Amino acid sequence: MSVAVETLVTNLVKAWNNGDSKSYAERFADDGFFTNVFGMSYYGRKAFEERHAQVFETFAKGSSVRLVIRKLRFIRPDVAIMDVDSEVIGYSTLPPSIKVGPDGVLRSKLLLVLVKENSEWWISAYHNVAVTPIR
Numbered sequence: 001m002s003v004a005v006e007t008l009v010t011n012l013v014k015a016w017n018n019g020d021s022k023s024y025a026e027r028f029a030d031d032g033f034f035t036n037v038f039g040m041s042y043y044g045r046k047a048f049e050e051r052h053a054q055v056f057e058t059f060a061k062g063s064s065v066r067l068v069i070r071k072l073r074f075i076r077p078d079v080a081i082m083d084v085d086s087e088v089i090g091y092s093t094l095p096p097s098i099k100v101g102p103d104g105v106l107r108s109k110l111l112l113v114l115v116k117e118n119s120e121w122w123i124s125a126y127h128n129v130a131v132t133p134i135r
Contacts, residue, residue: 028122084109
């Protein structure tokens with residue numbers, strides 16, 4: 001595992017848990033793209049930051065996230081794909097289309113494409129898929 005990539009994920013967790021959309025978007029590439037759990041797509045760091053500001057002010061206000069890297073694959077020394085399990089707790093209410101299990105944990109799978117530029121890792125793509133509990 002790469003220390004730099006682990007640090008990137010650790011910083012995402014800290015930013016989420018602080019409700020800090022600016023810090024959450026800090027390592028998102030200027031030309032990156034993002035698909036959220038609703039299937040809505042956004043392009044660029046500014047849109048990523050603005051969407052997360054909305055999330056942190058609405059249903060995820062006061063929530064905390066846990067991110068676990070399940071797989072990290074380096075396609076090249078400067079390109080990596082990361083599979084991450086996400087768990088959110090402490091949210092207020094959720095939109096009706098988002099379902100959680102009996103434990104109340106909001107789970108999703110993140111697929112991140114990372115690109116290294118000028119010795120720094122950047123999130124080039126962030127695809128978030130809700131894990132719907134089977135009932």
